[in-house]
Amino acid sequence: MPDDAIQVQGIVKRYGTMRAVDDVSFTVAQGEFVSLLGPSGCGKTTTLRMIAGFVDPSEGMIRIHGRDVTHLPPEKRNLGFVFQNYALWPHMTVAENVAFGLKLRGKSRSFIRDKVEEALSVIGLSGYGDRLPRQLSGGQQQRVALGRALALEPQVLLMDEPLSNLDRALRVTMRRELKELQARMRMTTLYVTHDQEEALSMSNRVVIMSKGRVEQIAAPYELYESPATSFVADFVGITNFLEGSATGTGGGFVGVKLASGQMLRALARTPVAEGDAVRALIRPERVTLSATALDGDNVLTGRVMLSEYFGAVLRYSVRLDSGDVLRSEVHNFDSFIGNDSPVWIRALPEHLRVIPREGQG
Template sequence: MSDSIAIELCDVVKRFGDVVAVDHVNLQIRDGEFFSLLGPSGCGKTSTLRMIAGFELPTAGSILIHGREMGITPPHLRPVNTVFQSYALFPHMTVAQNVAFGLEMRKTPKAEIARQVKEALELVRLSGLEDRRPRQLSGGQQQRVALARALVNHPEVLLLDEPLGALDQKLRKEMQLELKSLQARVGITFVFVTHDQEEALTMSDRIAVMNKGKLLQVGTPTEIYERPNCRFVADFIGETNFIDGVVIGRDGNYTVLETPEGLRLRGLAARPLSDGTAVTYSIRPEKVRLLAPNGELPPNGLAGTVMTVNYIGSDTRITVRINDQRTIDIWEQNTRSTLDRDEYWQPGEAAVIVCPPDNALVLSE
């Protein structure tokens, strides 16, 4: 992966009438990376992709592909190709004709087209289906044709608009891995739009999280999951416990907050926060530790009562009540191979939970 920039968005705005679909987005996508735009439906991720492809023009701002300002360049003159959510395969053409379409538009010689189509179909493991029509293929096969049809043109960037959305769960998982390895083999920059956080975490080199047209955070899957920079990202990616409070001071590397009912908690803040700032404390259920009470509360510990214990195979999910208003979710991995669940936590038991401050975040706004 080189450090040159494949796509750059400079202060891009897109309005549809009164609706701001994309709100001053600045973004750099590096050459050869698998980059995901992640967010709930209506967050502006598809509009962003469509502006890169040229189907929509930005209301303001500019888009550069390998340093070239795209301006009002129409889609057919942009060095990118798209894999559509609905695949948009041409129903009146065979698989081979679909894949050959882009090359024909570029006036590639016939023999060369035949060779490249064959290669592209081999790449997506569809050899032998050249003469089928799209409607004679399964969803997964159609998906591969759409991929081959785009990749055969050797685009500088491949845009993928929720391409796995229409597949069933099992096929989806397979295609995730296949797409990832395909991307590694062809070395083309992939920009992948999805609303599925697990998919984004599995596949991406970097992820941009969007909500309501705004770009909230850009980072590696680990950064996004471990160090979300705001409440929305922490909530959207994975599961987490939120506790509202205000900053009351600092303790070494940690920021200390106090909840309305007087609980004090320590955690990491992305930047120094002045006392009195309203914040949200966020800790993931698998980071919380659950201990038997032994008289004294450990640092960053809270006393509580076990409410529910749900065994789900790999984990056990426990809810602990801290006080009248608050419960904390805890996931413990079932590392012990025992059938004797009586040894384990029981509803009604007193317990102490500990939030390791290095794994807990103090999020402003």
């Protein structure tokens, strides 16, 4: 598509017989913020480094603004790259670090001076040009690494877990600043992280990866509310899995018969056939828990295994009559239910998602 800044088509990276990246395809639109999210070893950093030109693909094609860059060296791609460890030169000042790439490109002294000042202003470090990296905090060093990339005026910004070395409080602050800066500059950004909170809060879309392959590409809301696979449901947030078999379909819904014989009605994300082994997924905050009997459909019964009080939030683990364990998280507006108490659970059909058991469909 002409408005795609990045097009990745069927890229593969083989190391011997192992496929570190296996037939990965996705696009990033102009001005979009997209995250590659997944556990360590899933192939997300290798994918990013292939786009940057640091790793040569075994198969597939990479285009930047329509231009085939698959086998071009990094300096020919007009990309900015922010490394996980910042990669700052310790003997250079902040200004010299920011200017480094511009000097390699042979820019004039006056041009470099103006660009460095502009970059330092954008990242909020005006007046810090004469300092050395060791005189800066972790967050300030991260800004310098970003400023060095921005000074090159890249068509696309690539970021490899740039916040992973910061403490949690600073990560939260920096990710907000990064997103605000990206939105203000309309900078096309591809961001690698293993932190689901980072990906969900910063991204327009997220590419979920596992074992070198793409599991799902979607907006954060869709990933959380309608995961395509058990892996996505389990990796993004906390999910309850109820095992059963499909019975009766219609109108986008399917019946789920649990081991106890209890029945649930749930949304079917993909078509399932009568008798298929399926999993019904529901988030803990969607589970209604009651110490008194509930009437109607989609009501299950069980007994509290564990009650946890967190002030504003109450968390419960409930052993259902089917043998499944269901987790519930509710705001503290009701009386606390103690351990070993019998409870009734309502899971509304529109809050339950059914997917085939792994190995089917």
